[in-house]
Amino acid sequence: MNELERIEDYFSGRLPAEERARFETSLQTDSALAEAVAFYLAAQQAAQSEARNRRKAEFEKLRTETPVIRRLSALPAFALAASILLILGLGSYWLFQRQSPSAILLAEQYIQENYSHVSITMDGRSDSLQTGISFYNAGKFREAGAVFNELVRHQPDNDRARQFAGLVALRTNQYAAAIDHFHRLSEQRDLFANPGLFLEALARLKRNQTDDKARAEILLKIVVNQNLEGKAQAEKLLEAF
Incomplete structure (x- = not known):
């Protein structure tokens, strides 16, 4: 098992308990391993951020190309209600995300x-x-x-x-x-x-x-x-x- 696979297995919970304990002990003494883990976590965060930004750009493009009210007005009544609830739910989620304190x-x-x-x-x-x-x-x-x-x-x-x-x-x-x-x-x-x-x-x-x-x-x-x-x-x- 190479170092990257070991790191991925640790954070995904796939390492056996004994191997996980050895990994955590190594983290406290092996600066090279600690740097590799730090790089791994930074790369994961960057990938997540890039994915969020891409989804946000796609949503913004869709929103500007097709006005929301015009799209919703073409939906059946039950679908219109569901769409409004979805939008309100997403709005509450984004508001909560903005208000959630950082670490x-x-x-x-x-x-x-x-x-x-x-x-x-x-x-x-x-x-x-x-x-x-x-x-x-x-x-x-x-x-x-x-x-x-x-x-x-x-x-x-x-x-x-x-x-x-x-x-x-x-x-x-x-x-x-x-x-x-x-x-x-x-x-x-x-x-x-x-x-x-x-x-x-x-x-x-x-x-x-x-x-x-x-x-x-x-x-x-x-x-x-x-x-x-x-x-x-x-x-x-x-x-x-």
Whole structure:
């Protein structure tokens, strides 16, 4: 099986569970595979967009060449009623499509609703962590970032400090730093619940540079398929792609 067939089988659900798990693990470590998947998703989106534009152009040509009212007036009464209902239904669908929020907007809303304020931890961690969280909740991101990054420097495996350092970077639009923190967090395998991949997807959607949306989609699919932290919201975000 070549690489393209493997990628297509993964996204179509044809890979066996064991092979799918190996594929998802490879995505996190094999940059060439991740780039191939990102290209595949971008090509799929481009093809869908081209098809939509072609259908739209054909419909517009038909509409301008034959006025709608004149075409409908030649139909029997039952067909006329059905045509009007169809047009109204399509109009409602297009209106809904225009009003449906994008994955990027949903990511922004989720960040605002869930990370504008975080709970003070009571798990016996260092006083520095509590201090950093207090700064974060007060909107003092420079001070909070200094505390969390210092903790991470001395305690690279401190997942709470790593997560908060990433959140500070995310809230201050330092997306490269946020992505790095969240990616490192996702590599910690001994955590009961690890939001690293989900948070990295949010950061990539917010940054929205070349390939970011495609890579975010990959991460969200892994979160859903592996039942990781953030699965429910990942499913909602994927519906908006």
